[in-house]
Amino acid sequence: MFGNLFGLVAPDLAIDLGTANTLIYVKGRGVVLDEPSVVAYVSEGGRKVVHAVGAEAKTMLGKTHRSMEVVRPLRDGVIADFDVAEEMIKQFIKKVMPRPALISPQIVICVPTGATPVERRTILESAQAGGARKVHLIEEPVAAAVGAGLQIDDPAGCMVVDIGGGTTEIAVLSLGGVVWSRSLREAxxxxxxxxxxxxxxxxxxxxxxxxxxxxxxxxxxxxxxxxxxxxxxxxxxxxxxxxxxxxxxxxxxxxxxxxxDPVNKIVEAVKQAFEQMPPELAADILDRGIMLTGGGAMLRNLDVVLKERISVGVSVAEEPLLCVVKGCGIALERLNTPEGRRLLTPEI
Ligand SMILES: Nc1ncnc2c1ncn2[C@@H]1O[C@H](COP(=O)(O)OP(=O)(O)OP(=O)(O)O)[C@@H](O)[C@H]1O
Ligand SMILES: [Mg+2]
Missing domain, CATH: 3.90.640.10 (ATPase, substrate binding domain, subdomain 4)
Structure with a gap:
């Protein structure tokens, strides 16, 4: 506590670094930042100088003059422009932690299940460069499921479909981990x-x-x-x-x-998931239904269409846009317990 008063120890953070939106949860406080993953910068002598990030930068999309560019540094759920993504993370962290601290924070950050080892490392390094002393990765569907309130420790499988800006993650979880998943670059x-x-x-x-x-x-x-x-x-x-x-x-x-067309592709992918996963898991999900999370889950009637076409119960999570960051936050709060650590992805 003494350290916190003087800004010696930074509070730990959980970050949902999304293609469309970045959200930050501060340990002990909850979700404190929710901004579009957008950066406006000016090129000066080959260097990109950031002019605005987040909501302010998003209002400039499609309206800038020649020397300024407005970009989204993530594409399909993964980092497409490392330098700009790093700068964006730094600026967002600064917004939630304006006082510099001697001991930098631990960060829990999510990765799509379909991310390659190189893409995972890029996300990890961008959080390190953003000022973390230790970075822990969590699979996006694990965070989404936990954040939506699903009991993923049960031996019975449960299914979460997280429809974001860049990817739709379809995953079946059981005993605290992902037992089957597929990431679709359609969202x-x-x-x-x-x-x-x-x-x-x-x-x-x-x-x-x-x-x-x-x-x-x-x-x-x-x-x-x-x-x-x-x-x-x-x-x-x-x-x-x-x-x-x-x-x-x-x-x-x-x-x-x-x-x-995009709706059909998402529905077909969920249908295929049932064909590809082990039959015992399919039986569990038939009993327990599918949980939809992510901003795309808010498309009206998507749950109805899925129910009709797949004949399985479908629910939309409360506050679908917050599920992943809430799940990352739960993992962060439990970082010192075996249950919390089980939610994390093994070190890469
Ligand atoms: N009411 C709504 N109806 C349909 N789509 C919506 C609605 N509200 C938000 N969205 C969409 O949800 C998407 C953003 O969702 P979310 O914040 O979960 O994505 P993300 O986490 O940034 O992306 P990803 O997980 O793919 O990296 C955007 O494409 C946005 O247009
Ligand atoms: Mg997301």
């Missing part, structure tokens, strides 16, 4: 891309990523309304033929059609 970003392509193809309207995401969040659905075309949204963009700005009305039915 929220692919839905936004599908929305852009659809409006270009059917309406000759060009829109950007942020507009596509807004349509998905406001009137997005995995299934067309039973009657009529459902909710509507006015959307502005540029006409692909004339080049002039135009506004159209987008309906729920249009969005359902636009998103059908």
């Amino acid at each position: 929220g970003d692919k839905m936004d891309e599908a929305m852009i392509q659809y409006l270009r193809r059917t309406e000759n309207l060009l829109i950007g990523d942020s507009t596509a995401e807004r349509i998905k969040k406001e009137i997005g659905t995995a299934r067309a309304p039973d009657e009529g075309s459902g909710m509507t949204l006015q959307v502005k963009g540029r006409d692909n033929l004339t080049g002039v700005p135009k506004e159209i009305t987008v309906t729920e039915a249009m969005v359902a059609e636009a998103l059908s």
Whole structure:
């Protein structure tokens, strides 16, 4: 306590470094940071000088001048631009820990199950470079399941499907660990891309990523309304033929059609999971159902479509966007216990 007062010992942190959002949990305090994984920088003599990170940088996406770039340093759940990712982590840590400390924090950080050893090392090194004295890795679906309140220590298998921005992680957990998993590079970003392509193809309207995401969040659905075309949204963009700005009305039915390809791919992957996993596990999941986490789980009717197509119970976690960081936080709080350490990925 004496150390903490004088900023000698930094509090330990748990980080959900996501393709779309980064969240930080501080030991003993809870989730204190939730920002888009976006960085705005200016190139000065070959060096990237960070201008803004997080929410502030996201507002600049698609609107910057020539010397400034706004990028997302993660793609498909893994680090695509190491220098920028490292700088982003540093800045986020600084936001939650403004006072410098003599003893730097231990950090628990998640990795997608599909990440290669090189990609895992990159995530680990970026957290080290961000200022950690020790980094512990946790598989994303383990964190998602624990954060969603699933009892993963049971011998009966349970299934979690975490639909983020870059990846959909499908995993079956039993006795505290992942017994079967698959990572699919098909999630929220692919839905936004599908929305852009659809409006270009059917309406000759060009829109950007942020507009596509807004349509998905406001009137997005995995299934067309039973009657009529459902909710509507006015959307502005540029006409692909004339080049002039135009506004159209987008309906729920249009969005359902636009998103059908990525939604089908996710549903098919979950279906395949049942074909590929050992039959005893499939039987357990039939009893216990599937838990959906991650921002993509908030797409309306995705649970309904999954239930219809797979005939297994499906629940959406409470606060799906927070499950992974909460799970990382639980592992952090229990770091000194065997149960807590069992949640972590063995050293690489
Ligand atoms: N209401 C909503 N309906 C549909 N999608 C949504 C909704 N709210 C958020 N999303 C989407 O969820 C995604 C972000 O989810 P999340 O924060 O779990 O991803 P992430 O952890 O950053 O990514 P990953 O785990 O793939 O690295 C974005 O693609 C966002 O557009
Ligand atoms: Mg995630």
